[in-house]
Amino acid sequence: MDLFQEFLQHCVNALQWGSFYALIALGYTLVYGVLRLINFAHGDIFMVGAYIAYFVATFFLAQSGWGLTHIMVLILTVPLTMILTSMVGVGLERVAYRRLRRRGAHRLYVVITALMCGLILENGNLALLGASRKKFPDDLIEKVNWDFFGISVTNLKVLVIFAAVIVFVLLHFIVTRTRIGMAMRAVSWDKFALPLMGIPLDRVIVFTFALGSGTAGLGGVLFAMSYPVLEPYMGVMIGWKAFIAAVVGGIGDIRGAFVGGFLLAFVEVMVVFFGWSTLREFFAFSILLGILWVRPTGLFGTAPTTKI
Amino acid sequence: MTIRTLVTTCGLALLLAAPALAQEAPIKIGFPIPLTGEIPKVGESTKFAAEMLKEEVNAKGGIEVGGKKYPLEFIYEDNESKPETAVNVTLKLIERDEVVAIVGPQSSRQAVPAGGVADENKTPMISPWSTNPDATLNRPYVFRAAFLDPFQAPVAANFATEQFSAKTAAILFEISNDYSKGLADNFKDSWTKLHGADSVVAFESHGPKDQDFSAQLTKIIAAKPDFIFLPENYSFTALIIPQARDLGYKGPFMGSDAWGSAELMKLCGDTCKGQFFSTHYAAAGATGATKDFIDAYNKKYGYIPDDVAALTWDAINIFIEAIQASGKVESDVEAERELIRENVANIKEFKGITGNMRFDENGDPIKCAVVVEITDSGEFSFVKSVCP
Numbered sequence: 023m024d025l026f027q028e029f030l031q032h033c034v035n036a037l038q039w040g041s042f043y044a045l046i047a048l049g050y051t052l053v054y055g056v057l058r059l060i061n062f063a064h065g066d067i068f069m070v071g072a073y074i075a076y077f078v079a080t081f082f083l084a085q086s087g088w089g090l091t092h093i094m095v096l097i098l099t100v101p102l103t104m105i106l107t108s109m110v111g112v113g114l115e116r117v118a119y120r121r122l123r124r125r126g127a128h129r130l131y132v133v134i135t136a137l138m139c140g141l142i143l144e145n146g147n148l149a150l151l152g153a154s155r156k157k158f159p160d161d162l163i164e165k166v167n168w169d170f171f172g173i174s175v176t177n178l179k180v181l182v183i184f185a186a187v188i189v190f191v192l193l194h195f196i197v198t199r200t201r202i203g204m205a206m207r208a209v210s211w212d213k214f215a216l217p218l219m220g221i222p223l224d225r226v227i228v229f230t231f232a233l234g235s236g237t238a239g240l241g242g243v244l245f246a247m248s249y250p251v252l253e254p255y256m257g258v259m260i261g262w263k264a265f266i267a268a269v270v271g272g273i274g275d276i277r278g279a280f281v282g283g284f285l286l287a288f289v290e291v292m293v294v295f296f297g298w299s300t301l302r303e304f305f306a307f308s309i310l311l312g313i314l315w316v317r318p319t320g321l322f323g324t325a326p327t328t329k330i
Numbered sequence: 331m332t333i334r335t336l337v338t339t340c341g342l343a344l345l346l347a348a349p350a351l352a353q354e355a356p357i358k359i360g361f362p363i364p365l366t367g368e369i370p371k372v373g374e375s376t377k378f379a380a381e382m383l384k385e386e387v388n389a390k391g392g393i394e395v396g397g398k399k400y401p402l403e404f405i406y407e408d409n410e411s412k413p414e415t416a417v418n419v420t421l422k423l424i425e426r427d428e429v430v431a432i433v434g435p436q437s438s439r440q441a442v443p444a445g446g447v448a449d450e451n452k453t454p455m456i457s458p459w460s461t462n463p464d465a466t467l468n469r470p471y472v473f474r475a476a477f478l479d480p481f482q483a484p485v486a487a488n489f490a491t492e493q494f495s496a497k498t499a500a501i502l503f504e505i506s507n508d509y510s511k512g513l514a515d516n517f518k519d520s521w522t523k524l525h526g527a528d529s530v531v532a533f534e535s536h537g538p539k540d541q542d543f544s545a546q547l548t549k550i551i552a553a554k555p556d557f558i559f560l561p562e563n564y565s566f567t568a569l570i571i572p573q574a575r576d577l578g579y580k581g582p583f584m585g586s587d588a589w590g591s592a593e594l595m596k597l598c599g600d601t602c603k604g605q606f607f608s609t610h611y612a613a614a615g616a617t618g619a620t621k622d623f624i625d626a627y628n629k630k631y632g633y634i635p636d637d638v639a640a641l642t643w644d645a646i647n648i649f650i651e652a653i654q655a656s657g658k659v660e661s662d663v664e665a666e667r668e669l670i671r672e673n674v675a676n677i678k679e680f681k682g683i684t685g686n687m688r689f690d691e692n693g694d695p696i697k698c699a700v701v702v703e704i705t706d707s708g709e710f711s712f713v714k715s716v717c718p
Contacts, residue, residue, distance in 0.1 A: 028552040031577070035544035155565060157597050160572075167576060174578035249541045251568055251597050259539040294545035299534040300505055302545075 027172045029295065036291040037284070038179045038248070041186035044283030045241035046264035047271065048193055049234035051279035054268070055197075056209050056230045057123075060133050063114060063140035065261015067235050070143055071107040071242025072252050073151075076158050078102050083159055096162040104239040111235025112228050114139055120224070140258075147254040158250035182244045189237055190280045196233070197276055206230055210274070270310050272320030281321060286310065356403035357393070357659065359649060360423030362444055363434045367411025372436045372459070372638050378631050379639040380404050380433070383646050393650050396657045405429060409440050416440035420447045420455075429453070430666045431649045436638060438462035445472040452664065454671040456648060458641035466693040471671050473693040475645045475684070476637075479509055482586050482608045483516035485699040486559060487524055489716045490584050493606065496556035497525055500532035502546055502570065503561050507538070513561035513586055521559075531555050536566075543570050544577060551579045561586045568597035575601055582606070595708040603704050606713065610637040611684045612702045615712035620683040637684070644682035651680060685715050 046068050053061045082088075082095040090098070118135050166177040197203040205226045208216055216223055245260075246252060263286060271282025286306065293305040317323065361380060365373035384402050387393055392401035405427050407419035416435045423429045424447070432448055432455040435441045441460035448455035449469040457465055458475040466472045490496045499521050503514035518530050531553035534546035550558060551574070558574065560567055560583055567589055574583075585607030594602060613624055613634045623643060627635040652673035653659065660666040680687050687697030698715040705711045 025552075028548060031548045031552075032545060035542075035548055035577075039542050039544065154593065155597060157568075157599070160599065165576075167578065169578065172578075174576060176576050179576075245541075249569055250572075251541075251565060253565075255539070256541065260541070291545040294534070294549060297549075299536065299546050299549070303537060 031173050032291050032295045033288075034173060034175055034179065036287040037183050039291065040284035040287030041182045042241055042245055042248075042260065042283075043264045043267045043286050044186045044280045045189060045237055045244070046261060047268035047279035047283045048189065048276065049238045050265050050268040051271075051273055051276060052193070052197075052206075052230055052234040052237075055274035055276075056206050057119075057227065058129060058210070059119065060136065060265070060273075061234070062133060062136040062261075062265075063143060064234070064238060065257035065259075065264065066140040066143040067107060067111050067114070067257075068238040068242050068245070068261060069147070069252075069254065069257030070110050071103060071235075071239035072158075072246040072256065073147065073156070073242075074106045074110075074239065075099055075103040075243040075246050076156055076252055078106070079159055079162060092162050092164075099162070100240065100243055103243050104236040107239025107242065108232040108236040111231045111238070115227065115231045120227075140261075144254050144258070151254070153254075156252040158246040158252060160247070160250045162247060178248055182248060185240060185244055186280075186283075189240065190276065193233070193237070194276050202226065202229060266307070266310060270313055270320050272323030275320075275322040275324075278320055278322035285321075354392070354398050354400045354659070355661075356401045357653065358403045358405060358427060358429040359646065360420075360427060360429035360432045361404060361406045361434050362409045362416055362419045362423060362432065362440070363406060363436060364411040364440065365406070365408040367409075369411050369437060371636075373408070373411075375636055375639040376434060376436060376458070376642045377406055379627065379635065379642040380406075380646060382627060382630055383643060387650070393654060395654055395659050398659070400653075400659060409435050409444070411437070411440070413440050413443045416444040417447050420444040421451075424448070424451045424453050428663045430663060431455070431670050433458065433642060433645045433649070436460065436642075438465055441465040441474075445469055448472055452671075453667050454649070454652075454674055456645040456674070458645040459638050463692075463694075469693065470675075471667075471693075473648075473674055473689055473695075475641045475648070475682070475687075475695060476610055477697055477699060478694055480512050480516040481694075482561075482699055483513055484520040485608045485701070485716045486517055486584050486586065487520040489606065489608065489701050489714075490557050490559070490582075491524060493713075494557045494582050494584075498529050498531045498553075498555045499525075499557060499559055500534070500550040500553060500555035501530060501559045501561075502532075502534050502536065502543065502550060504563070504566065505535040505537060507563070509588065510561045510563070511535075514559070517559050517561065540566075541569060543573050547574045547577050547579065550574075551577055555581065557582045557584055559584050561588070563588045564591045564594040565597065568594060568602065571598060571605070572601045584608075590702075590710060595704070603706055603708070606701055606703050607710075608699045608701050608716070609710070610700065611640045612700050612710055612712040614702075614705075614709040617712070619681070623683050640684050644680075644684050644687075647682065648674060648677065648680055651677065 049064050053059055079099045082090055082098055118139050119132055122132050168175045205221050209226050267282035267286040268279045271278030289309050290306045293302050298305055363373045363376045384404050388401050392399040409416035409419050435444050436459040438460040441457040442465045445465045449471045452471055454471050456473045456475055460474055461476055461479050463478055466474055501514050504510040521530055532550040536543055583605045587609040589607040590609045616624055652670050655673045656669045660669055675689055677688050685698040687695040690696055698717040700715050701713045702710040703713045
């Protein structure tokens with residue numbers, strides 16, 4: 023493998039890893055764009071998504087009487103996990119954030135509440151399921167390993183990248199081209215004038231949370247398939263990094279989250295490519311800091327009143 | 331027959347008959363071990379192995395030293411898995427019970443402070459299980475039966491050279507873990523000593539919470555190593571090996587004792603099968619004296635002994651060999667302790683069930699580690715013992 027091949031292989035790796043950042047960052051940015059709320063529990067919703075996928079998949083795999091093939095199990099697992107995970111996200115909004123918002127709590131309090139919700143999800147999982155790690159069934163799809171001129175690509179990697187792109191296109195379409203998307207943009211514009219126009223504020227917010235958490239749930243399924251060792255704290259680090267990716271891209275902008283996620287992955291991978299794996303995070307985040315230094319609102323960021 | 335010859339003959343006869351006539355005072359060995367607290371299972375294994383050995387020896391009348399038989403007496407004290415209790419009970423064993431030697435404590439947290447007490451009171455001690463260098467460092471009276479963590483590096487280097495006919499190696503390790511980092515550095519040194527300066531073709535690290543290693547692995551694979559050394563915890567191993575396979579790596583992996591968890595196979599599945607790692611002792615596939623020990627223990631207590639039991643067994647046997655090697659037992663406790671220390675330090679080669687060993691100037695064993703292979707049934711099966 024010469025240097026160019028190695029470089030291309032790194033690019034493929036970065037595309038896969040960036041897809042996960044992008045899927046999580048999209049959830050951050052949706053909620054922020056609408057509510058100006060940094061939902062710090064989002065990384066843990068992603069973790070819950072992975073666990074839900076685990077339970078759904080093992081449940082279906084255990085029903086040998088139903089005659090399900092593994093690919094059918096996967097086809098059932100993906101939507102079910104997305105629905106269940108969005109219910110968790112909506113539940114969180116209903117229990118924790120809505121009350122504070124109605125009482126006119128300062129945004130800072132809601133952000134702290136989000137942090138606490140994340141800790142509750144992590145430790146609730148730890149208490150419920152124990153510290154021992156779960157193994158996600160790795161035979162949902164027959165793994166195929168393609169070799170393009172010395173570059174290894176598995177079908178799972180291609181699936182992950184495609185999923186991220188499709189989700190991005192869909193979300194972008196929903197936000198910019200549909201009525202509910204228009205309502206979401208309206209909420210971010212002025213949520214006090216909105217009810218006067220006859221737009222149901224709560225319903226729009228619930229929809230936003232459902233959308234963001236569903237995306238995290240899809241990320242959870244794909245992540246569990248790619249990295250089949252699940253533990254309660256798996257969402258923390260990747261959640262933080264995805265948040266940073268969203269900020270660098272310009273939080274509140276869907277294109278920003280998508281581009282930011284891939285940018286972060288590329289920077290991380292290229293740091294290793296140039297031989298500094300020991301200082302991977304150090305260099306990666308220094309570079310991102312440099313980007314924010316030049317563009318404090320992120321790559322796609324604009325004036326704060328016109329987000330999403 | 332003159333009177334003189336008569337006296338001599340009688341005297342000789344008496345001397346020869348002496349062992350049969352009266353049993354000598356027992357040899358006392360103390361065990362400051364964690365029977366309660368955080369790691370009671372460790373204490374249980376220690377006591378079970380010791381009791382088994384004592385029964386075996388005393389059934390034969392004791393250990394034979396210079397033609398006399400001395401029975402063994404073991405005194406167990408609970409250190410409650412706490413450093414301060416370990417110090418107290420060690421002192422009690424030395425001063426009140428006047429033991430001539432101490433086996434234990436097991437974990438480094440207790441062995442480091444208790445080792446200080448034993449050394450100050452000039453009582454020989456062997457900690458079977460402690461791996462922290464401080465337990466024996468600058469303490470001539472303190473020894474250990476387990477090898478130190480970094481010690482696995484030359485073992486892995488030698489084994490890989492032979493088994494894989496490897497010339498080049500790549501290393502992936504966790505930067506935030508002293509164990510992993512230390513082992514990676516040591517391995518790099520050992521490997522370059524064997525195969526020349528550029529024989530470690532990739533030396534990559536990752537962080538404590540990483541899940542994706544594709545960047546490091548791509549770099550490693552591009553360097554075309556003959557094998558990859560992974561001094562990693564089992565949870566990382568279970569992620570790294572499948573990812574490397576996905577990236578098209580077909581060569582072997584070699585690991586360290588942190589792989590040795592029952593959870594490894596649950597998390598890793600088929601991809602980990604056929605790989606090798608070094609460890610203290612392997613129950614599956616054991617032969618000879620090790621197998622005898624495992625069978626006897628399993629029969630007596632109903633489960634396969636862990637490494638603590640095996641290392642304890644060896645530690646006691648080291649003392650027995652040292653006592654026998656001196657050829658006499660001093661009646662004065664302090665003189666006897668001195669004699670035992672000297673003979674433990676001078677052991678040329680001790681044939682233990684966890685490998686053959688002798689001690690270096692720090693009281694750390696120079697011994698062979700065990701390399702196990704992960705079999706198709708997911709067992710860790712003995713391959714060979716490898717010496718540094």
